[in-house]
Structures are given as structure tokens and as C-alpha cells.
Amino acid sequence: MSMSAQARPSVPLRLTRRGRIAVVCTIALVLLAGFMVGARHRARATSGGDQGPAPVGESVIVGPHDTLWGIAVRSRPEVDPRITVQRMIDLNALSSAVVNPGQKVYIPSR
Template sequence: MTITAPERTQTAHRVPLSLVQPTPPPSWPPRYVRPLRIVPPLTKAPLVPRRPRSTRITRRGRLVLTLTVVAVIGLLSLVASRSPASHPGRAAPAGSVVVQPGDTLWAVAVRADPHADPRVTVDRIVRLNGLADVSVRPGQHLRLPDH
């Protein structure tokens, strides 16, 4: 048995080196080429009903909310302390008072001007209202002196 090499049917054409153009040199620095990442195939996730998201608040949001609540409470307490209803025995007009049960002229004088000497204030209330003595009755209206 004889083995022979196959005959060449095509002849490769050789191009003379003078016709081949050189490739341009690479630009430096070379661009970074990100390596390929293998990603697992996509699968269908089971349909699970999601809970509605609760409202999230940031740390700064909590601080602003807290300061706002404190400011509102402070303003409300300030307004409430200035109202005439918070002072028993004082009527709406600043220059008069209605005597409450258990009140004395001394107590009325201290409430009328807490920084003054009560003896002087009692004497001024007696003269201003034309009282015969220092006794007062519940429900009696008294005018108060200016401070």
C-alpha cells in the first residue's frame, strides 16, 4: 500500500512586503478593557405580594419634626399662660378683678402686683375702691391700681 500526499489545488498568493502597510502604534495609555463578567441566567422569581413600604424618615427629618413639635408646644403654653382664664380671680380687663371664695384683699394685692410691697398695694386698692375696711366678699368687683 502506498501513501501519497494530496496535491495542492490552490496556490497562495504572496503579497510583496512593499505593498503591506504597517499598523499604527497603539495609543498610550492603553484604554482599560473591563473583563467580562459571568452572570447567572435569569430565572423567574415566584410572585410574592409585596408589603406596602412604610414611610421612612431621615435623621435630619426626625430632628426637624421634633423641634417643630417642641416649638408648637412652647407657643401653646406661652399663649395659655397669658390668657385671663389661667389666673383665677382676674377678670378680662387688666385693671379689675372679681373676688373669688377664700380670697382676701392681701391675696388680691399680691396677685395684682407681685413685685410690690403688698401693704402699699392693699392701701391703694382700698382708696381706689372707696372701701371702709379690708374685708371683701366673693363676687365683688375691685378696680386695681396701675403698677
């Protein structure tokens, strides 16, 4: 029989020192990325601090030309719109003041 037809004995996998360092660094980077994603998720979930959940008033569906400023002025005309807009950003965990048509936005209670 030829050498290719015979079963070759299995050789255990052996890593060099450089290979072990590469494996350990790769695992460490994956774990670090996971911890960062988890921390970011927890930070977003608890962005209100220890004050508990913000009081939610009503919700509105954003129209085609609506902005947070316009919604704030319509919903709470007696309050400075800057305060209402910031509270809406915090309450809805928005990254900016940009909203899209059809999006549900919670308005802070009075």
C-alpha cells in the first residue's frame, strides 16, 4: 500500500509561545469587547441615575415634519421648550434630538 492510503497517526496540536500569546490576546479582546457592550447597555438602561423611572405623561407618534421642539411647544406651552426637549431626550433614551416620522415619543408628565 502506498503512504497516502494508510491512516496517518494523529499528532496533537502544539502551540508555540507566540501562538499561545496570540490565543490569549484574542480571547482577552473578545471578553473586553463584551464587557464594554454590557457596560454601555447598563449605562443606557440606568441613565436616569438613582432617581427611579422618570414620570411618563403621554406618548405621541411623530408626524412627517415634527421635531422635538415643536412637540415640546405643543404639549407643554407653559414650560421652556429647552427643558422639555432635554427631558424627552432623557426619557426616550435618544442619542440626539432627531426623531423620525412614525416614531413613538414619550412626553414627560407636567
